[in-house]
Amino acid sequence: xxxxxxxxxxxxxxKWPGIILSxxxxxxxxxxxxxxxxxxxxxxxxxRSYLPSHYTYNxxxxxAIKSSVAIDxxxxxxxxxxxxWKTDTLLSTLHDYNQGFPRGIDHRKVESMIIDQNKTExxxxxxxxxxxxxxxxxxxKVELPVEEERIVDLRIHREKLLVxxxxxxxxxxxxxxxxxxxxxxxxxxxxxxxxxTLWMLHSGELWGTAGKLLVDFMGIVFIIxxxxxxxxxxxxxxxxxxxxxxxxxxxxxxxxxxxxxxHNRLGWTLLPFxxxxxxxxxxxxxxxxxxxxxxxxxKIPFTELDTPNPWYDQLRRIIxxxxxxxxxxxxxxxxxxxxxxxxxxxAKIDFQPPVSIMGCTVLEPIQPGVFMIxxxxxxxxxxxKNRIVFDYLKxxxxxxxxxxxxxxxxxxxxxxxxxxxxxHVVFDYSRGAFDPAQKVQIGHMPTNVVQNSPMxxxxxxLETHTGRIFEHLLGKFYILYVPLIGLxxxxxxxxxxxxxxxxxxx
Numbered sequence: 001x002x003x004x005x006x007x008x009x010x011x012x013x014x015k016w017p018g019i020i021l022s023x024x025x026x027x028x029x030x031x032x033x034x035x036x037x038x039x040x041x042x043x044x045x046x047x048r049s050y051l052p053s054h055y056t057y058n059x060x061x062x063x064a065i066k067s068s069v070a071i072d073x074x075x076x077x078x079x080x081x082x083x084x085w086k087t088d089t090l091l092s093t094l095h096d097y098n099q100g101f102p103r104g105i106d107h108r109k110v111e112s113m114i115i116d117q118n119k120t121e122x123x124x125x126x127x128x129x130x131x132x133x134x135x136x137x138x139x140x141k142v143e144l145p146v147e148e149e150r151i152v153d154l155r156i157h158r159e160k161l162l163v164x165x166x167x168x169x170x171x172x173x174x175x176x177x178x179x180x181x182x183x184x185x186x187x188x189x190x191x192x193x194x195x196x197t198l199w200m201l202h203s204g205e206l207w208g209t210a211g212k213l214l215v216d217f218m219g220i221v222f223i224i225x226x227x228x229x230x231x232x233x234x235x236x237x238x239x240x241x242x243x244x245x246x247x248x249x250x251x252x253x254x255x256x257x258x259x260x261x262x263h264n265r266l267g268w269t270l271l272p273f274x275x276x277x278x279x280x281x282x283x284x285x286x287x288x289x290x291x292x293x294x295x296x297x298x299k300i301p302f303t304e305l306d307t308p309n310p311w312y313d314q315l316r317r318i319i320x321x322x323x324x325x326x327x328x329x330x331x332x333x334x335x336x337x338x339x340x341x342x343x344x345x346x347a348k349i350d351f352q353p354p355v356s357i358m359g360c361t362v363l364e365p366i367q368p369g370v371f372m373i374x375x376x377x378x379x380x381x382x383x384x385k386n387r388i389v390f391d392y393l394k395x396x397x398x399x400x401x402x403x404x405x406x407x408x409x410x411x412x413x414x415x416x417x418x419x420x421x422x423x424h425v426v427f428d429y430s431r432g433a434f435d436p437a438q439k440v441q442i443g444h445m446p447t448n449v450v451q452n453s454p455m456x457x458x459x460x461x462l463e464t465h466t467g468r469i470f471e472h473l474l475g476k477f478y479i480l481y482v483p484l485i486g487l488x489x490x491x492x493x494x495x496x497x498x499x500x501x502x503x504x505x506x
Contacts, residue, residue, distance in 0.1 A: 031461035059432030066415035083108030100138030124151025185310035282486035374413035
């Protein structure tokens, strides 16, 4: 008797939460599969008018603009998540400058741009390096000697283009060919962040394409479990309804049994994999992300992390320090100095400014030896030699603290443009454009820019997967969406196994 009561309790725990959670599990699974294959869906866009209001561009927010390059005294090219636009110094009128990029807003997301001494324009995007010469009005893709396509920074040094991907440094040689430079290892390269390890384990990328396809399969299994679970709830009601009408139910009863059999079989055979996918996902978002953000672990052997390249997926920004005659390199593990020829291992700088785990968004010189550093942790002026970090927005000296805080601050700096008159405008991801000195006023986003800047399907999947799509309903509590759904999903998986196991044993 006690055993039957226990099974009934587990059934109630599995049934009712499962009916509600099935919708969210479907959203997680479908969006996760899309996120695992960005290039497959890069040409598909979603009109922002169909999305909640906080996804509407307003005042150049949402990283619409990341930076700019000057064409002359009166014209600049601004670039970011809306592509490249030619404008004046007030951003009052903008002209489309994206001709030649492949279809899809993802292909127009420009991370860095530069103009060389020959007036050739270069753009680094999510999907490769492009150039535009004076006699050509179309962007043309440039072949690179590495498979990695994501460009994170471009610089001109000694009249040669320097291209930074997340794993390599490429230096321009003759005829637009590039020499690949692999940075030498340091003691810090022996370990990787726990966050990165869990990220790649959750997506399956840890084992390359095969691992991603395995996680895709787990997503399909979650979809099947959700649908068969809902059908298991609906079938008895359909059978009773048909019986009342005197209709035969033998075929429906047989389908009901087959549905339950496959629900159970998939659930208990793949339970360990389903639990791993669920738990790793929970730690990729706050608040569970906060305690692991700075934790380092050993590289897992025979995985994508165990690569001959010690700087795999660690590089973010680079700039030449004229005072020190060295390259200043921003990585996901802090800032380093590199010699001009990259012949020695990078040397980590002992006193550093705060940078969000999402990476450095602004790295520009203010004066010799002093750099502007921006990220989702704020905006800072960093005097490297004198070990001073000045909070540019709070107008105070920044002091390091041992307390682990959130990965973002109230000032989420997504970009900065430097105007020909030596003034600048800062861009906050949420608030958009503002001038800390209140000396520059720029125009509102023109209608043609907003209308030509949809959201990519991949980004829509990301917003859905992380729960940010529900922020307008949940407010700040949306941050608990991922861990809460994760915990409830674990409860469903465990309770389902207990119900199956007790019935199987009996």
